[in-house]
Amino acid sequence: MNLEELIKxxxxxxxxxxxxxxxxxxxxxxxxxxxYCQNEAEAEDNLHNAFIEIFxxxxxxxxxxxxxxxxxxxxxxxxxxxxxxxxQLVTIKEDLAQDTMLxxxxxxxxxxxxxxxxxxxxxxxxxxxxxxxxxxxxHQEIAKLLAITEGTSKSNLHRAKVILKEKIKxxxxxxxxTLRHGK
Numbered sequence: 001m002n003l004e005e006l007i008k009x010x011x012x013x014x015x016x017x018x019x020x021x022x023x024x025x026x027x028x029x030x031x032x033x034x035x036y037c038q039n040e041a042e043a044e045d046n047l048h049n050a051f052i053e054i055f056x057x058x059x060x061x062x063x064x065x066x067x068x069x070x071x072x073x074x075x076x077x078x079x080x081x082x083x084x085x086x087x088q089l090v091t092i093k094e095d096l097a098q099d100t101m102l103x104x105x106x107x108x109x110x111x112x113x114x115x116x117x118x119x120x121x122x123x124x125x126x127x128x129x130x131x132x133x134x135x136x137x138x139h140q141e142i143a144k145l146l147a148i149t150e151g152t153s154k155s156n157l158h159r160a161k162v163i164l165k166e167k168i169k170x171x172x173x174x175x176x177x178t179l180r181h182g183k
Contacts, residue, residue, distance in 0.1 A: 001017065001020060003067060005017070006020055006021045006024070007021075007058060007061065007067065009021075010054075010055060010058045011058055011059045013055075018055055021054075022051055025068070025071060026047065026051075028068070028072075029047055029050055029051075029071065029072070029075045030043060030044070030047050032072055032075050032076065033046040033047050033050070033075060033079060034115060034119070035115070035118060035130045035134055035135075036076065036079035036080070036083070036126070036127065036130050037079060037119070038119050038120075038123070038126075039119060042082075045082075046075065046078050046079050046082060047075070049078045049082070050071070050074050050075040050078045053074050053078060054071050054074055057074070072135075076131070076135060077145075079127075080127065080145055080146065083123060083127055084146070084147070086123075109168065109171070113171075117164055117167050117168070118130065118164070120167075121160050121163060121164070122163075124146075124156050125156050125157075125159055125160035125163065126160065127142075127146060127156075128142055128146070128153050128156040128157045128160060129156075129157060129160035129161070129164075131145070132153070132157050133157070139153040139154055139157075
């Protein structure tokens with residue numbers, strides 16, 4: 001079945017079409033969920049909740065924009081909803097003058113390591129970092145989604161970058177030490 005037939009089948013609640021649509025997008029949406037969740041179990045829960053929403057709301061898809069973009073937005077919104085239920089956002093004021101750029105030798109890291117660093121960020125920083133840096137939301141959009149101010153969004157993004165930079169620098173120093181001393 002092509003995508004349009006799958007969508008029509010899902011609107012009719014055809015289980016075969018739902019299964020095929022799930023299999024088509026589960027990996028993409030799981031990776032997306034991993035960015036917003038602290039671990040794989042939380043990402044799996046988010047994926048499950050997103051597909052429930054996708055299947056119950058699919059008749060509302062109006063073919064404006066891509067279908068993949070529509071289901072990604074649902075997946076992100078489910079992660080944000082879950083986050084809001086679990087955690088209270090705290091406004092943190094930071095000095096934004098600190099440099100957050102990485103040196104070239106600090107950027108050659110495995111993707112799974114970078115993802116684990118993102119997942120280890122404090123919740124409010126992880127959400128803002130992923131929305132802004134990975135999914136191109138503006139600070140204004142993030143502020144609305146998370147019920148925070150734009151300033152808090154900018155501050156949280158900056159703090160996330162500082163934390164990531166510190167962890168990457170620490171690993172880079174450790175790697176250099178291991179190469180020099182063989183330990």
